[in-house]
Every structure is written in structure tokens, then in C-alpha cells.
Amino acid sequence: MSVRRKGPRATIVRVFTYLSLVSVAVVVIFPFVVAFATSQKPPTWSCSVEPLFLKNPKPLTPPSCCSPMTSM
Amino acid sequence: MSDTITTDTADSADAEAEPRNALGTGLGRQLKLLSLWHLVGAAVSVVGILLARRGGDIELPWMPRYALQGFFSFAFVAHMASAYGIGARARWVRPLSLAVNYLLTLVAAAATLHLFNAFRALGDLGEGLYKAFIPFGVICVGLLWVLLSGQMLTNRPTAVGPQRLRTAGWSVAGLASVWFVLKADPSGLILSIGDSLTRPLALGAIALTVGAALATRLMWSRAAAKHFGSTRATDEALSGLAFLSPNLLGFLIFFAFPLLFSLWVSFFDWDTTNTTRDFIGLENYIRALSIDFAHSSQSNSGTEVLKGGYQVLANLDWFGQHWVIGARDVEFWLSLKNIMVFLLLAVPLAVLPALVLSSVLASKLPGMKIFRTIYFIPSVAGVIGVAIVWGQMFDATIGWINYLLDLLGVSEAGQGQGWLTQPDTALLAMVIVFAWMSFGFNTVLYLAGHQAIPKELYEAAEIDGANTWQIFRRITVPQLRNTTFYVVITTSILALQLFDIVWILARPIAGGPNFATQTPVLTLYQEAFTNNRQGYASSLAWVLFIIIFSFTSFQFRRQRDEATSGGVS
Amino acid sequence: MLLPDDVDVSDESLPLFTFPDSSTRFALVDNDISVAEFRPLDDIDRIIRLDVSSGDKTGDVVTIDGDEEDVFAIEVDGTTIEAYRSRLTSGGRFVSLDDPADERVELVNLVEPVQQFGPRLENFEEVLIDKNLGRSLTNTVLVTIVVVSGQIVTSILGGYAFARIKFKGRGPLFLLYLGSVMVPFVVLIIPLFQLMLQVGWLDNLSALIIPFMFSAYGTFLMRQFFISIPVEIEEAALLDNASRWKILWRIMVPLARPAIATLATFGFLYAWNSFFWPLVIINSGNPDGRVLSLALSTLGGRSSTDLNLVFAGAMIAMTPPILVFLFAQRYFVENSASSGLK
Numbered sequence: 001m002s003v004r005r006k007g008p009r010a011t012i013v014r015v016f017t018y019l020s021l022v023s024v025a026v027v028v029i030f031p032f033v034v035a036f037a038t039s040q041k042p043p044t045w046s047c048s049v050e051p052l053f054l055k056n057p058k059p060l061t062p063p064s065c066c067s068p069m070t071s072m
Numbered sequence: 073m074s075d076t077i078t079t080d081t082a083d084s085a086d087a088e089a090e091p092r093n094a095l096g097t098g099l100g101r102q103l104k105l106l107s108l109w110h111l112v113g114a115a116v117s118v119v120g121i122l123l124a125r126r127g128g129d130i131e132l133p134w135m136p137r138y139a140l141q142g143f144f145s146f147a148f149v150a151h152m153a154s155a156y157g158i159g160a161r162a163r164w165v166r167p168l169s170l171a172v173n174y175l176l177t178l179v180a181a182a183a184t185l186h187l188f189n190a191f192r193a194l195g196d197l198g199e200g201l202y203k204a205f206i207p208f209g210v211i212c213v214g215l216l217w218v219l220l221s222g223q224m225l226t227n228r229p230t231a232v233g234p235q236r237l238r239t240a241g242w243s244v245a246g247l248a249s250v251w252f253v254l255k256a257d258p259s260g261l262i263l264s265i266g267d268s269l270t271r272p273l274a275l276g277a278i279a280l281t282v283g284a285a286l287a288t289r290l291m292w293s294r295a296a297a298k299h300f301g302s303t304r305a306t307d308e309a310l311s312g313l314a315f316l317s318p319n320l321l322g323f324l325i326f327f328a329f330p331l332l333f334s335l336w337v338s339f340f341d342w343d344t345t346n347t348t349r350d351f352i353g354l355e356n357y358i359r360a361l362s363i364d365f366a367h368s369s370q371s372n373s374g375t376e377v378l379k380g381g382y383q384v385l386a387n388l389d390w391f392g393q394h395w396v397i398g399a400r401d402v403e404f405w406l407s408l409k410n411i412m413v414f415l416l417l418a419v420p421l422a423v424l425p426a427l428v429l430s431s432v433l434a435s436k437l438p439g440m441k442i443f444r445t446i447y448f449i450p451s452v453a454g455v456i457g458v459a460i461v462w463g464q465m466f467d468a469t470i471g472w473i474n475y476l477l478d479l480l481g482v483s484e485a486g487q488g489q490g491w492l493t494q495p496d497t498a499l500l501a502m503v504i505v506f507a508w509m510s511f512g513f514n515t516v517l518y519l520a521g522h523q524a525i526p527k528e529l530y531e532a533a534e535i536d537g538a539n540t541w542q543i544f545r546r547i548t549v550p551q552l553r554n555t556t557f558y559v560v561i562t563t564s565i566l567a568l569q570l571f572d573i574v575w576i577l578a579r580p581i582a583g584g585p586n587f588a589t590q591t592p593v594l595t596l597y598q599e600a601f602t603n604n605r606q607g608y609a610s611s612l613a614w615v616l617f618i619i620i621f622s623f624t625s626f627q628f629r630r631q632r633d634e635a636t637s638g639g640v641s
Numbered sequence: 642m643l644l645p646d647d648v649d650v651s652d653e654s655l656p657l658f659t660f661p662d663s664s665t666r667f668a669l670v671d672n673d674i675s676v677a678e679f680r681p682l683d684d685i686d687r688i689i690r691l692d693v694s695s696g697d698k699t700g701d702v703v704t705i706d707g708d709e710e711d712v713f714a715i716e717v718d719g720t721t722i723e724a725y726r727s728r729l730t731s732g733g734r735f736v737s738l739d740d741p742a743d744e745r746v747e748l749v750n751l752v753e754p755v756q757q758f759g760p761r762l763e764n765f766e767e768v769l770i771d772k773n774l775g776r777s778l779t780n781t782v783l784v785t786i787v788v789v790s791g792q793i794v795t796s797i798l799g800g801y802a803f804a805r806i807k808f809k810g811r812g813p814l815f816l817l818y819l820g821s822v823m824v825p826f827v828v829l830i831i832p833l834f835q836l837m838l839q840v841g842w843l844d845n846l847s848a849l850i851i852p853f854m855f856s857a858y859g860t861f862l863m864r865q866f867f868i869s870i871p872v873e874i875e876e877a878a879l880l881d882n883a884s885r886w887k888i889l890w891r892i893m894v895p896l897a898r899p900a901i902a903t904l905a906t907f908g909f910l911y912a913w914n915s916f917f918w919p920l921v922i923i924n925s926g927n928p929d930g931r932v933l934s935l936a937l938s939t940l941g942g943r944s945s946t947d948l949n950l951v952f953a954g955a956m957i958a959m960t961p962p963i964l965v966f967l968f969a970q971r972y973f974v975e976n977s978a979s980s981g982l983k
Contacts, residue, residue, distance in 0.1 A: 013540075017432055018439075024429065025446045028512065031461045032449070034472060035959070038464070038952040040761045133839035191840075191847040194783070195930055198846055201779040208782075305807075311885050312806030319799030320814075322855025327821055330832035337831060344838075445970060452966040452973075454914040456934040457955040460941040464948065516973075569825055572916050576938055593827050593917075601921060606831050613828045620825055 099295045103158055109287050110155035110169070113176065116280060117151060120144035143179060147172055166300045167310060169291045174314075176284040178321070184277040188268045193261055200256030207255050210248035217241030334610050342607035344600075356611035362400040367393065403583075403598075404612060407590040408619075411568055414499060414506075414591070418567050421507035423514055423559055430518030431548050444519065447512035455509065459576035462505045466491040466577070492577055495588040502589060505573050510566065514559045521555030522548075561624050568620050569593050592616050658735060658752040660745065667735035667745065667752070676732035676746050679715055679724035689717055690746050693729060764953040768940070774954050776929055777936035781913060784849050784932060789908040791854025793901055800863025801889050805875065815864070821857045826917070834921055844930050848922045853912065859904045866900035867893060903972040910962050933958050 124132060124140035132140070150172035157165030185191060201208055218241035224234035268274045290296060297307060313320075338357070341350045363385070366377040374384055375398065382398035385405050389395075399405040429447065433440045450458060465472045468490035477489075491501045529551070533543050549556075571593040578584035582594055592612065600609030657666045675693035680686075682703060696713035703712050703725055710725035730748065737743035769775035802808075803815050833852060842848040870893065878888045894901070916934040923930045931939070937958050941951045966973060 014437070017437070021429075021432060021443050024425070025443060028446055028450060028508070030472075031458070031465060031508075032453070032959070034465065035457070035461045035952045035955050038949055039764055039956045041764075041949045135836060135839040191842060191851075192845055194846040194850065198776070198780040198783045199929065201783050202776045205775070205779060308806055309808035312802045312808035312811070315798045315802035315806060315885070315889075316814075319795040319802075319855055319860055322795060322852075323818065323821070323857065326833065326836075326852040326855060327824075327829065327857070328817075330829045330836065331824060333832040333835070334828050337835075445967070448966065448970075448973070449963055452910055452962045453959040454934065454962055456914070456916050456937050456941075457959040460937065460951060460955050463941070464952075565825070569827060575916075575920075576941065596827060596830075597917075597921075600831050600834070601924070606835070610831050613831065617825060617828045621823070624823070 099299060102290055103296070103299070106169070106287055106290055107155050107158045109283060110151045110158070113172070113284070113287075114148050114151035114155065117144040117148035120147070140179075143175070147176060161300060163301055166291060166296065166302055167306065170288060170310065173284045173288040173291065174317070177281055177288055180277050180280040180284055184274065184281055187271065187274040187277055188265055193264075196261060200258065203257065204252045204255030207248045207252035211245050211252060214241045214243075214245030214248060217244065334613060337607050338610035338614050340607040341605075342610075344604040344606055352607075356608045357615070359400050359608065360404055360611055360615055363405065364398040366396045366398065368396050369394070403587065403590055404592070404595050406587045407592045407595045410499060410587075410589065411570065411591050414503060414570060415564060415567050417500070417503045418506045419560060419563050421503060422510040422563050422567075423556070425507075426511045426514035426518050426559065427549070427552065427556065429511075430515045430522060431544055433515065434519055434522035444516065447515050449512065450509045451513040455572040456576060458509060459505065459573050462501075462508075463492070463577050463579070466501050468493065493585055495584070495586040498578060498584045498588045502570065502573050502577060505577065506567065506570065510563055514563065517559050517562075518552060518555055521552045525551045564623060565620055568616070568623070571597070657738070658749075660735075660747070660752055665740075665743070666738045668738060669733045669749070670736050672733035672749060673731050674734055674746070676730050676748070678727045678730065679713060680727050681722050681724045682712065683722070685725075688727070689715065689724065690732060690748065691715060692734070692746050696724070696726070699723065761949075764949050765957065768950045768953045768957070772936075772940055772950060772954070773928060774933070774936050774940065774957065777931045777933045778957065780846060780931065781933040784846060785909055785912040787850045788853045788912040789905055791850070792856045792859050792908045793904055795855050796859030796863045796904060797889070797894060797897070797901070799860040800865075801867055801885075801893060803860065803864040804867035805872075806885065818857045818860055822861070830917070830921060833918075837922060842922075844923055844927045846930060849915075849919055849932065856904075856908065859908065862904055863897065863900055866897050870896055899972060902969060906965055906969040906972055909965055913962050 121141055121144045124137050124144065150168055154165055154169040154172060157168065218238055221234040221238035221241060224231065225238070228234070339351060339353055341348055341352050341355075343349075362382070364379050364382045366379075368377045374396075375382065377396050378384070378398035381400055383400070383402045385397045385399045385402050387394065387396055429443075433444055464470070468474060471491070473491065474489060489497065491497045525548070529547050530543065533547055538546070570591045574584070574589045574591055574594055575582050578589045582598075583590040593616070596609050596612045596616070599605045599612060657668055659666055676690050677693045677696065679689045679691060679696065681689065685705070696715040699712045699714050701712040701723075702709050704710070705725060710727075712723050712725055714721050715724050716722075732746055732748040735745045735747060735752070737745075769778065803811065803818075837843055837848040837852075842851075874892060874896075875888055878892060883891075914934060915932075916938070919932045919935045920938075923932065923935060928936075937951075937954050940947075940954050
């Protein structure tokens with residue numbers, strides 16, 4: 001398609017193209033990242049929403065699943 | 073059927089003219105033995121028929137019983153005819169004798185394996201593999217070396233390095249095999265084989281296997297072929313059938329027979345354990361498809377306005393009139409409705425992104441292969457693992473989707489949407505997972521379609537000054553019409569058989585909240601294996617089969633009509 | 642206050658926290674204890690949380706917002722101060738990892754959980770051994786190996802026969818094979834189940850292996866490939882009096898390596914990921930007969946409290962097919978392509 005055009009407009013189009021491709025790729029990869037990150041958690045934190053590489057997890061209300069209490 | 077010769081050209085016959093006599097007298101004796109074998113075989117067939125009827129120690133279930141009786145009846149006739157035909161030197165005897173002996177070899181071998189509990193022992197093999205998983209891994213590594221060195225040796229046959237690698241690979245694999253056997257501890261297996269060896273039936277089966285195999289080999293030989301005046305075409309056909317036979321037998325036993333049997337069962341009231349088996353004609357189909365409309369004066373009428381045995385499927389209000397739709401099998405109709413909704417949502421969602429993405433990926437920008445690879449991953453990762461991950465994503469309290477929605481401020485924290493527990497969204501969640509899994513595969517299919525589009529079309533369009541959207545709309549989409557057709561069909565066929573995703577995501581009730589994710593295959597599974605109504609479930613399977621088939625053929629016809637009535641050829 | 646004897650602070654399963662005032666990590670050794678909130682009389686906006694048993698009544702009474710409160714003498718950082726008890730609540734007891742004598746009582750939601758990220762192979766070990774997923778893994782490996790090799794052998798033989806050897810009924814038979822691809826597997830489930838029931842293979846790996854060693858699709862694939870090989874190669878060998886068998890294995894199969902690789906990868910994915918058929922066959926309470934997909938579905942359904950284990954299991958199930966795909970990508974893409982152009 002019209003990829004061989006040059007000029008600032010073509011650059012913007014190209015950046016936009018890559019951005020959309022990357023965002024789709026993120027949607028595709030994301031569940032696998034979640035699966036991997038969760039599989040690396042200690043048992044007591046496996047139910048916090050965030051994978052462990054994210055800081056400052058949001059406290060969950062209500063902690064229906066495994067709050068740190070239930071496992072003790 | 074080993075490396076004996078299957079062709080019989082005139083040249084080779086002349087070349088072997090000299091030892092012919094010696095072979096001939098040997099052959100004569102062997103053929104006498106073969107006649108004798110056929111007579112023995114006929115007697116064994118009679119015993120086989122009787123044994124199958126009595127079932128030996130235990131009563132055989134009807135399927136293997138009928139199969140064995142049928143086979144041995146055929147074998148009896150074939151053996152008798154062969155015994156006569158060998159003496160008469162008839163032309164037809166060689167194929168017949170080969171067929172009966174070959175089949176007898178297979179049947180007797182299967183019986184031997186069965187009597188030695190070899191099929192059940194496959195489970196023990198899994199146990200052994202578990203105990204000896206590390207040696208098994210080492211064996212695999214060794215064989216991988218061998219494979220690698222083989223690859224290298226095809227390029228440089230005399231290289232020393234690969235040869236050493238190959239030796240090392242074989243020795244590693246060999247040593248690990250010993251380790252494997254020690255770890256896996258097959259003593260139980262050996263003991264049970266020893267046990268079986270004392271049983272006369274097992275010994276008989278072994279003898280029959282060996283005898284039939286030897287007879288097959290003798291009849292297969294070139295000398296026998298010459299003796300019975302086999303033509304080259306017959307030889308060719310025989311070897312063709314021999315090559316095809318393992319495949320064909322599997323095809324017949326595990327595809328053709330079940331297909332017909334499924335149709336047969338669907339006319340019966342048939343439960344899992346075969347205690348009930350009544351022919352009821354089309355009753356199963358009538359029950360599955362029965363539907364009743366009733367006009368009612370007040371809204372929200374129930375079963376009272378419907379015929380007996382019908383339950384309410386839906387209440388409709390049309391122009392102030394109230395209608396009640398009832399069905400005898402509400403679950404099935406609901407599942408049909410669900411799957412149609414699913415189809416309408418999931419197929420566009422799995423196909424349209426693929427169409428757009430493939431148009432981008434087909435351009436020669438750098439890095440496109442990486443994206444193609446990434447997009448393909450969900451369709452190979454395995455539906456169970458994927459569904460389990462998505463189950464966490466959709467969770468109401470700890471799910472990522474609600475978390476991200478909270479971050480975006482779409483919904484309030486802690487007020488999470490129960491995606492999988494609400495009837496309105498449960499099916500939508502399945503649609504998302506399905507589309508996520510299949511769009512990458514469809515993208516690759518589209519990429520193949522792109523390769524077939526003539527580059528001149530694009531060049532001409534660019535000269536005309538068409539913009540990207542116009543090119544996509546006027547060239548890419550029409551040119552990809554055949555691919556689109558194929559992609560839509562395959563995706564629809566997959567979507568109509570939706571089961572695994574629902575099974576995992578809609579826990580604990582697979583039908584989901586308020587039957588919102590009841591699918592036809594799920595209904596079929598529940599009828600067959602929870603309610604034990606296998607006859608009825610088979611009729612559902614055939615209804616589903618016909619829906620899938622008509623669906624594809626309808627679209628196929630439309631496509632063909634469009635193609636013949638002009639347009640892009 | 643001393644720790645209960647059975648608590649080992651170095652136990653890794655204890656959740657770790659940090660307090661806002663220091664970076665020292667504390668282990669939550671006891672949670673859901675009764676906590677008393679004290680407010681010093683000289684600074685009633687400050688809250689000091691202590692175990693409910695700490696503090697002694699001095700006997701004095703102080704009036705706060707119209708209510709009379711008992712005055713307690715509590716010890717904070719080695720000094721005794723007077724305070725009143727504003728409320729009782731529940732919280733956790735924390736012990737410093739660096740100094741086991743440093744013990745604090747705090748509400749659990751006021752402390753910061755420590756994020757531990759790093760390889761945690763224990764999860765995999767636990768799910769493979771304790772949850773018996775290892776046994777299912779070996780079953781899947783066994784089934785996959787046998788099914789794939791069986792499919793390769795039968796498809797090579799059948800594909801060669803369809804491609805090269807003339808015999809009566811070859812055309813119609815091949816059409817039948819082609820048509821069989823259109824029949825959805827659900828139609829075959831019940832009769833195949835009946836067959837397995839009667840042969841006695843229910844709950845047995847044989848039922849997962851033997852019916853799937855034959856592949857109409859694989860036969861078709863191999864036939865297409867063999868047809869594309871020039872006939873001249875074979876004819877020369879036939880004139881040299883080589884048998885069909887030798888020609889197939891010595892000449893055709895080495896040439897057909899790409900097609901075999903395609904067949905193997907597709908067969909691998911199919912066998913590894915299959916779920917519906919194992920669910921039907923191995924579902925009468927024989928955990929040792931389960932394959933990975935089945936065990937994973939049971940594990941994921943039992944409870945969501947062990948999500949780390951469930952996801953470790955999911956990683957074990959998903960990684961091999963993804964790796965196979967990444968290595969054998971070429972064959973995949975080429976083959977999807979050829980079927981798309983059909």
C-alpha cells in the first residue's frame with residue numbers, strides 16, 4: 001500500500017500504524033503476562049489485582065478472595 | 073508387507089529365470105502348507121464365531137461381539153474359498169487369501185494385545201513416564217542431537233564433528249534408556265505378561281497372529297504372484313491398498329462407523345449403559361425441534377396457554393398482541409438462540425480486525441513478521457489455559473478488566489461488574505475471548521490472500537491518486553473476497569461448536585446465569601453424559617451438524633452465484 | 642510481648658509489610674488480634690495502637706467530648722505516658738525481620754505490603770507434585786508423542802497410496818476422506834464413547850490415543866506434497882527394481898520433511914490442547930488418567946484461592962505449544978497460507 005510515500009504526513013501515518021499494531025500486540029500479550037506474573041507470586045498475594053511488578057497495589061474492597069488473612 | 077517386491081516386470085522375470093525351478097518346487101510345498109493353513113483358518117473361524125457368541129470368560133459387549141462374529145463369518149468363507157482356489161490355481165485367490173490373512177493378522181494381534189492387557193497398560197506407561205521423567209528428558213536430548221547431526225550430515229556427509237555428535241547422541245539416548253527402564257520399574261508389567269502367557273486363549277491368539285502373518289508374507293511373495301498369474305495392475309492395486317490399509321481401517325472404525333452409528337442411535341431411546349434401547353423413530357428429532365406459538369390475552373402468560381409438555385421459551389409483544397413461544401426442549405432452543413447471537417457478534421469481531429491488520433502487515437514495513445507471530449500466539453496456546461487466564465481477567469472483584477475500568481474512572485471502585493455472573497454480559501465475555509483467540513489465525517489466512525493480489529492494481533491506484541482508505545475499500549476488500557468467505561466459514565464452524573470456553577468461564581454452572589451461556593454442544597454434552605440420554609443427544613448432534621452444514625453450503629452457494637454473475641472474477 | 646513458639650519469622654509464606662516510618666520489613670505473624678487504640682492525653686490526635694492486653698488503668702478518669710474515659714498508663718518507646726482508650730478494633734501483629742524483638746501492632750490496611758518479585762519455582766513444584774499435575778503432564782506427553790508419531794506414519798502411507806499408486810476406487814475414497822473433514826467432531830462423540838465403553842477403554846489413555854492415530858487431514862496434506870514431487874525420481878528407482886516400500890522411505894520421505902514437520906506441529910497442538918474428548922472419556926474419578934487440560938480445568942475450578950498455583954499450571958500447559966509454534970512457525974504460516982488460497 002502507500003507506504004513508500006515520503007514527507008511529514010507519511011511519518012505521522014507510519015507512527016500511528018506502529019502505535020496501533022503495538023496496542024493490539026499489548027492486548028494479545030497482556031493475559032500471558034498476567035498469567036506469568038501471577039504464577040510468580042507468593043501464595044498470600046496471588047489474588048491482589050496487580051502483578052507484583054506494579055507498585056502500590058490498590059486495596060481491594062471487599063477482599064473476597066485471598067486477603068492475607070485467610071491463609072493463616 | 074515388508075520389503076518384498078511388488079512389481080513384476082518382464083525383465084526381472086528373465087533375469088531370475090535360472091533359480092526359478094528350485095523356487096518352484098519350494099513354492100509347491102509352501103502352497104500345500106498354505107492350503108492347509110486356510111483349512112485350519114476356517115476351523116479357527118468357526119471356533120471364533122462360537123467364542124465370540126459365548127464370549128469366553130465373560131460376555132462380550134454387543135459391538136465387539138457382532139464385529140468379531142461378522143469378521144469370522146467372512147473369514148470362514150474366505151478361508152474355504154482360498155483353500156479351494158490355491159489348488160485350482162485360480163487368479164482371484166491371491167487377493168482373497170491376502171485380504172483374509174492380512175485382516176486376520178491385525179485382528180489376532182489386536183486380540184493378543186487386548187488379552188495381554190496392553191491397552192490398559194498404556195496408563196501404566198504414563199505412570200512409568202512420571203516416575204522416570206528425567207531419564208526421559210535425557211533420552212529426548214540425545215535423540216535431538218542425533219536429529220541435529222543428521223541434518224548436518226546431509227549437508228556435509230563426511231564431516232567429523234556431526235558424526236561424533238551422532239555417536240554421542242545415540243550413546244546418551246541408550247544410557248538414558250537403561251536409566252529410564254530402571255526408574256520406570258516395569259516389573260509389574262513383566263509379571264502380568266507372564267500371567268497372561270499361561271492362558272490358552274492368549275497363546276492361541278499369538279499363534280494365530282504369527283500363522284496369519286507368515287501366510288500373508290508367503291502369498292505376498294513374487295513367486296506366489298507369478299504362480300497365480302497376477303497382473304501388474306492387480307499388484308499395483310494390492311500394494312496401494314496395503315499402503316492405505318492402516319489409515320483406511322482407522323478411518324472406517326473411528327470415523328465411518330461412528331458416523332453411521334450416531335445416526336442410528338438418534339432414532340432410539342438409548343441410555344449410556346444400554347439398559348434401555350427402544351426404537352422410537354423420529355421422536356427424538358420431534359422433541360428437540362417442537363415449538364409452539366400461542367396467542368394470549370394477557371402479557372406474561374405461562375405454560376397454561378401452551379400445549380401439554382411445552383415450556384415457555386419467550387414472551388413477545390407485537391403491536392399490542394401478546395404471544396407466547398413454547399418449546400418442548402427449552403434448553404436446546406435457548407442454546408440455539410445463544411449460539412446465533414454469539415455467531416453474529418463473534419465472527420465480525422474475529423474477522424474484521426484480521427482484515428484490517430493483515431492489510432497493514434502485508435505492507436513491507438520492517439517488523440511485520442514479529443507482529444504476525446505475536447498475533448498468532450493465542451490460537452496455539454491452548455483453550456483451557458487461555459480460558460482460565462481470562463476467567464481471572466473477568467472476575468468481578470479481583471479481575472483486571474474491572475481494575476482497568478476503575479483506573480479509567482468508568483466504574484466506581486469496589487462496584488465491579490460481574491462480567492461472568494450477569495446474564496447480559498456473560499455471553500459477551502465469551503465473545504471477547506473467542507475473538508481474541510481466533511483473530512490472529514485469521515490474520516495469517518488473510519496474509520496469504522494478500523499475496524495473491526496483483527501488485528499492478530495498487531500501483532495503478534497510486535498513480536490515480538487514491539488514498540489509503542480508497543485503496544483498502546476498492547481493491548483490498550474486493551480482492552480478498554474469497555479469503556473472507558473462507559475465513560468466515562471456518563470461524564463460524566468453530567463458533568457454532570463453542571464449548572471449552574463456556575465450560576471454563578461459566579463456572580460453577582456451565583450454562584451460566586439464567587442459561588445465558590448455554591450452547592448447543594453443552595446441551596448435547598449434558599444430555600448425553602449427565603442425563604444419560606444418548607439417543608436424544610445424538611439427534612441434537614445431527615441437528616447441529618445439519619445447521620453447520622447448511623450454513624456453510626448456503627454461504628457457499630451465495631458466493632458461487634456472486635462469482636458467476638460477474639463482478640471480480 | 643514474646644512471639645508464640647510456633648511462629649518462625651523467617652518463614653517465607655508469611656506476608657511482609659513495611660511501615661511508613663522505616664524501610665525495615667515486618668512479617669505479619671498474627672492477624673485478627675484485638676487492638677486497642679490509645680490516645681495520649683497530652684496529644685489526643687495521635688493514635689497509638691497496642692495489643693488489647695497492654696496498658697494498666699491508673700484509676701483516673703478523664704472527660705473527652707462529654708464521655709468519661711479511663712486513663713491508662715502505656716509504655717511507648719521506653720517511656721510511660723498516660724492515655725485513654727478511644728476504641729477497640731482488630732489488626733495484625735508484625736515482627737521485624739531484622740530484629741525479632743521489634744514487634745508492632747497495626748491495622749493491616751495501614752501498612753504497605755512488600756512486593757516480592759522474582760522466580761518462584763516453588764509454585765511450579767507445588768502444582769506439579771502436590772496437586773498431581775505432574776502425572777497429568779506425563780500423560781499428555783505420552784498421548785501427544787504416540788498420537789503424533791502414529792499420525793505421521795499412517796498419513797505418510799495413506800498419502801503415498803493416494804498420490805502415486807493406482808487402484809480401484811481411489812478417487813471416490815479420496816473424496817470421502819476430504820468430506821470427512823467437514824463433519825464436526827461433536828457428531829462422533831457419542832458413538833465413539835459407546836465404542837470405547839464396549840471395548841473397555843473408558844478412563845484409559847488408549848481411548849485418547851488409538852482413535853486419533855489416523856488423520857484424514859494429515860493424509861490429505863501428505864498426498865498433496867507427494868503429488869508435487871516429480872514422478873521421474875520415482876520411475877528411475879522403479880526401473881532399478883526397488884520396491885514401493887523402499888522408494889517411499891528412502892526417497893519420498895526425506896524429500897517430504899517440511900510436510901511431515903507441518904503435520905507434526907499441527908498434530909502436536911491438537912493432541913496437547915484437546916479437552917472435550919478427554920473430558921468425556923476420563924471423567925469417572927480416575928485422577929491418574931487425567932491429561933493436562935483436564936487436570937488444569939479441575940484445578941482452576943476447585944477454588945480460586947490458589948490462583949498462583951492455577952496460573953503456574955496454566956503456564957505449564959501453555960508454554961510447550963507456544964514454544965513449538967515459535968520454532969516451527971515457518972510450517973504453520975506456510976500451511977495456513979495454502980489452505981487459505983484453496
